[in-house]
Structures are given as C-alpha cells and as structure tokens.
Amino acid sequence: MNREIDGLIDIHTILSHERKLGGAVEADFIRLNSGEMFQSPVITRIDVTGGNVYTVSFVDESGRKFIVHVNEIAVIGSPGHKRIHELNNRYGKQMLTARKLAYLKRLCEVNAGSSDPFFVKEVIVILDDIGMDAVNEVLHPELLPVIRKTLSAA
Structure with a gap:
C-alpha cells in the first residue's frame, strides 16, 4: 500500500x-469551493471520459455519499492508499469490509477445494486488506476451514 498519489x-x-x-x-480532508469540509473521506469512484476527470465520489464519516464535479473541489488533502482495516473513516471501513466479505464468501463457495494460484492470491489480498479479525467475526464457520486450507496451500 502507501502508493504515492x-x-x-x-x-x-x-x-x-x-x-x-x-x-x-x-x-485527510476534502474542502469544496463553498468552504464545506469533509474529514477522512473515502474516495469511492473517479469518473473519467476521454482522459478527462469530471466527478469524484466519496463517503464521509457519517455515511453520507457525495458525487462532486471536479470544478467544485478546492483541495483534497493528503490522499493515501491504505488497507481497509487501516482506514480512519469508520463508516467507509464498515462499508468496504462488508463488500469485501460478501465477495470473499462467494469466492470461497465457488472455488471450494481449489488450490488455483489466482484464487489463492486473491484470497490473500482480501485477507491482508480487511484483516483476519473481520473474517473471524463475520464469515460463516463452514468457510473458515476453506480459507485456512487455501492459505496453507499458498
């Protein structure tokens, strides 16, 4: 992570x-031209057409979702690429963790018993991203052995 942005x-x-x-x-923050400030926003989408960026979508700490035209953005302060479990924005962390867990669950169901290297690598990336604590708390107990077997095959 921590790629330069x-x-x-x-x-x-x-x-x-x-x-x-x-x-x-x-x-760290997004400040709009209107002066409105958002602390710890998680950027969820950048819309691009023909190489031109025109909107930025993000979610703030209270769970409000915004789609803002780039001309309305004054400053995006210290954007950083982080693992989901390292996010400061609790709502963004919950939203993205739930999305990743649903994807991981389906991925494990479809690939049960597989040791395909692409499957194994994807599971490792997801686990590194959301952390094992999130997996242990939420996933169905039947899937944990599949994940452990996948990790042992890596």
Missing part, C-alpha cells in the same frame, strides 16, 4: 485495479 488519475488507477491491489483511498 499525485493526482486524480492516480486515484482512478488505484480504484480501477482494486481487486488486484486491494485497499482504498482515504484523504
């Missing part, structure tokens, strides 16, 4: 390759 295209690249890279993009 120099602009919106870098954020777009991270979000586009989220399955391979894992993690999420969180900034």
